[in-house]
Amino acid sequence: MNYNWNWGIFWEMNPEGSGTYLTLLLMGLRWTLATAALAAIIALTFGAIVGVIRTLPARWAVLAGDAWVEFFRNIPLLVQLFLWYFVVPELLPKAAGLWLKTLPNSSFWTGAIGIGLFMSSRVAEQVKAGIRSLPRGQAMAGTALGLTTAQTYRYVILPMAFRIILPPLTSELLNTVKNTSVALTIGLMELTARTRAMQEYSFQVFEAFTAATLIYLALNASLTFLMRRLEKAVAVPGYVAGK
Amino acid sequence: MPTTQPAMIELAAVSKWYTPQFQVLKDCTTSVSKGEVVVVCGPSGSGKSTLIKCVNALEPFQAGTIRVDGVNLSDPGTNLPKLRSRIGMVFQHFELFPHLRITENLCLAQEKVLGRSRDEAMTKGMALLERVGLKDHALKYPGQLSGGQQQRVAIARALAMDPIAMLFDEPTSALDPEMITEVLDVMVELAREGMTMMVVTHEMGFARKVAHRVIFMDHGEIIEDRAKDEFFSSPRSDRAQLFLSKILSH
Ligand SMILES: Nc1ncnc2c1ncn2[C@@H]1O[C@H](COP(=O)(O)OP(=O)(O)O)[C@@H](O)[C@H]1O
Ligand SMILES: [Mg+2]
Numbered sequence: 001m002n003y004n005w006n007w008g009i010f011w012e013m014n015p016e017g018s019g020t021y022l023t024l025l026l027m028g029l030r031w032t033l034a035t036a037a038l039a040a041i042i043a044l045t046f047g048a049i050v051g052v053i054r055t056l057p058a059r060w061a062v063l064a065g066d067a068w069v070e071f072f073r074n075i076p077l078l079v080q081l082f083l084w085y086f087v088v089p090e091l092l093p094k095a096a097g098l099w100l101k102t103l104p105n106s107s108f109w110t111g112a113i114g115i116g117l118f119m120s121s122r123v124a125e126q127v128k129a130g131i132r133s134l135p136r137g138q139a140m141a142g143t144a145l146g147l148t149t150a151q152t153y154r155y156v157i158l159p160m161a162f163r164i165i166l167p168p169l170t171s172e173l174l175n176t177v178k179n180t181s182v183a184l185t186i187g188l189m190e191l192t193a194r195t196r197a198m199q200e201y202s203f204q205v206f207e208a209f210t211a212a213t214l215i216y217l218a219l220n221a222s223l224t225f226l227m228r229r230l231e232k233a234v235a236v237p238g239y240v241a242g243k
Numbered sequence: 244m245p246t247t248q249p250a251m252i253e254l255a256a257v258s259k260w261y262t263p264q265f266q267v268l269k270d271c272t273t274s275v276s277k278g279e280v281v282v283v284c285g286p287s288g289s290g291k292s293t294l295i296k297c298v299n300a301l302e303p304f305q306a307g308t309i310r311v312d313g314v315n316l317s318d319p320g321t322n323l324p325k326l327r328s329r330i331g332m333v334f335q336h337f338e339l340f341p342h343l344r345i346t347e348n349l350c351l352a353q354e355k356v357l358g359r360s361r362d363e364a365m366t367k368g369m370a371l372l373e374r375v376g377l378k379d380h381a382l383k384y385p386g387q388l389s390g391g392q393q394q395r396v397a398i399a400r401a402l403a404m405d406p407i408a409m410l411f412d413e414p415t416s417a418l419d420p421e422m423i424t425e426v427l428d429v430m431v432e433l434a435r436e437g438m439t440m441m442v443v444t445h446e447m448g449f450a451r452k453v454a455h456r457v458i459f460m461d462h463g464e465i466i467e468d469r470a471k472d473e474f475f476s477s478p479r480s481d482r483a484q485l486f487l488s489k490i491l492s493h
Binding site: 135 | 327328383387
């Protein structure tokens, strides 16, 4: 293989005029972080709501929750992003569709919301499993004390359910970060997209992707570390799971 | 005598089905007067837990009526959370909230349901903790207490709501033998103070000591509902006799 290694490339100017190649990648990282953060918030919010809904006694609520999960879980993420980005604006009334298409940073909003909704189906599964893993007597004890259903969830069920599902939620958070790279297909200039740009400008494919790999690794390793800290911080003294 | 008091809990022809084929309660009628202690016993699966859960509307029932302090549970106008907050319930597996300290377990419903301030709730909670002999454990978490201690906290948590009646569902069945007494002692004291109590238990020593009446259930039916002395000296039904001989033999 005839390849000119050049690790100094990161300090050379990129042709976009935005600074060095390193700056180029870091600008991508910023979009990756922003997209992952918003997607994670959406995933957690909707995942929690839908997960709770699926454990309520009302049948229609369970059906609606199940439908949500099946819809967002069974369609490939790539197809969902295309749907939100290319198809939905065409289906809307003309003015609304135009507004969407010309929205500043529309690939960011579409990417973050699309990934967030996709991930919400997985979070909903975890939340439901966490709630189901608690003894039935816990909800009953809350109810017997006079707490309403909402209060029982808020003060009794969810605090324990979320503690129990923190480890799988960590995996879902890492998946959310990784899935942001799919948004390059709708034009989001996040880390993977910038890495490809760097490759195309400089032909230093190995350096570019080595850097991207290390940045993703470092990012997810830090998140894992933080989540472990969180798990420790909220661990319940004396609690043995399944007791 | 308690029997001259007005009824605190009244069940009239209560029937419940879990499925159309499976009737778990059959025409159950009984009542518990103010200050009365009624022990409910019977073989496993006879419907004791279901019956007691119906009394504070934790389980729905399809026929008959239940009144608590004159309030009809099936009346659509009845505020069930409010009614439940006035009836204390103690479970076989304690059901303390594991992520909350003992103090927080005691305060939660006082604050969220009764609207008491943290100070009021704490004062009440600490007094009850002292009463069940656990003041030194106030800041611990449930998982750091023994089963007997957890059950005493659970009783204190129910009492913190100033209940008009207390329901117990096999409060000592999940406990190691050496811890049963400490829980029964609290219950005996409560009974002697005049608390209205409906207690599902197989502790016949407790029944003999403080019960006014004993209800014997089998297959979802109330087979006997008699004054304590009558029940122990001359149970009428063969099934009750058989049951008594089994549980008293060890
Ligand atoms: N949620 C439920 N769904 C269906 N059957 C139930 C349910 N809970 C209890 N049962 C059944 O109802 C019967 C009475 O149960 P239970 O009231 O717990 O009896 P006990 O407390 O006397 O042991 C049992 O046969 C039990 O299997
Ligand atoms: Mg039972």
